[in-house]
Amino acid sequence: MSEPLLKINHLTHRFGGLQALTDINVELTKGEIAGLIGPNGAGKTTVFNLVSGFYVPSEGDIILDGTRINGLKPHKIAELQIGRTFQNIRLWSDMTVLDNICIAQHSKLGYTIKDVFLNSKKFKENEKRIYDSAWELLEKFNLADSALDYPKNLPYGIQRRVEIARALSLNPKLLLLDEPAAGLSTTDLDGLIEYIKWIHDTFGITIWMIEHQMQVIMTLCSQIQVVDFGKEIAQGTPEEIRNNPAVIKAYLGNEEI
Numbered sequence: 342m343s344e345p346l347l348k349i350n351h352l353t354h355r356f357g358g359l360q361a362l363t364d365i366n367v368e369l370t371k372g373e374i375a376g377l378i379g380p381n382g383a384g385k386t387t388v389f390n391l392v393s394g395f396y397v398p399s400e401g402d403i404i405l406d407g408t409r410i411n412g413l414k415p416h417k418i419a420e421l422q423i424g425r426t427f428q429n430i431r432l433w434s435d436m437t438v439l440d441n442i443c444i445a446q447h448s449k450l451g452y453t454i455k456d457v458f459l460n461s462k463k464f465k466e467n468e469k470r471i472y473d474s475a476w477e478l479l480e481k482f483n484l485a486d487s488a489l490d491y492p493k494n495l496p497y498g499i500q501r502r503v504e505i506a507r508a509l510s511l512n513p514k515l516l517l518l519d520e521p522a523a524g525l526s527t528t529d530l531d532g533l534i535e536y537i538k539w540i541h542d543t544f545g546i547t548i549w550m551i552e553h554q555m556q557v558i559m560t561l562c563s564q565i566q567v568v569d570f571g572k573e574i575a576q577g578t579p580e581e582i583r584n585n586p587a588v589i590k591a592y593l594g595n596e597e598i
């Protein structure tokens with residue numbers, strides 16, 4: 342069997358006296374769509390913040406494609422090809438959609454402040470390349486019509502698509518989606534599911550998603566992990582999770598699984 346793309350061993354995290362995660366273990370196979378679910382405050386976003394370098398784990402290891410990445414800064418982890426989106430969309434609302442895509446690319450550039458001030462050939466060439474590839478990306482994602490709009494003026498569903506497109510502009514091999522359906526109406530859910538399927542089929546990447554909308558999770562994921570109070574309570578296929586007594590108990594009174 343091939344090595345997992347992401348392996349998390351005994352991940353534990355404390356915020357001061359608060360034990361947010363205890364002994365979380367995960368293996369993501371290359372190319373799969375996996376889900377991470379659990380009631381509010383269970384620790385899901387903390388897992389993503391640890392994997393993407395926003396927090397340093399108290400204990401445990403996070404291994405991407407054989408390389409230990411815990412403790413690395415977020416930009417280093419992005420360079421190692423982990424992309425992410427956030428529960429509350431984090432686009433620059435006063436910059437156009439096109440500029441939002443372009444600015445993500447600047448983290449990869451090799452020019453110096455001197456290049457920028459002297460408007461050097463290298464600077465101009467890089468800027469043109471970034472601009473052209475951002476247009477290409479927006480066309481590919483069917484977002485070109487919104488390229489010159491400000492995110493704050495766009496419907497929430499389009500903002501969400503732009504945020505996902507921006508994460509993909511950095512060419513990740515693992516994409517973390519933190520509640521992509523948050524804020525969407527139930528009628529937008531089918532469109533989101535199709536969009537994520539299209540991304541998965543087109544780019545062949547591994548996707549790990551946190552989601553409260555069970556329709557999204559159960560339709561897209563081949564494997565689901567459930568956490569409650571910072572600990573894993575179940576792991577399995579959608580069918581296994583739906584019928585797991587511990588999961589039903591954790592969600593009892595909250596929502597249908």
Ligand SMILES: Nc1ncnc2c1ncn2[C@@H]1O[C@H](COP(=O)(O)OP(=O)(O)OP(=O)(O)O)[C@@H](O)[C@H]1O
Nearest residue numbers: 356359361379380381382383384385386387388428
């Ligand atoms: N930066 C922080 N400082 C202190 N406590 C935190 C911090 N971030 C999260 N927590 C706490 O850690 C626990 C897990 O939070 P986390 O946001 O990971 O849960 P979650 O499962 O993503 O919840 P939700 O589904 O509501 O987004 C909660 O008790 C939360 O209050």
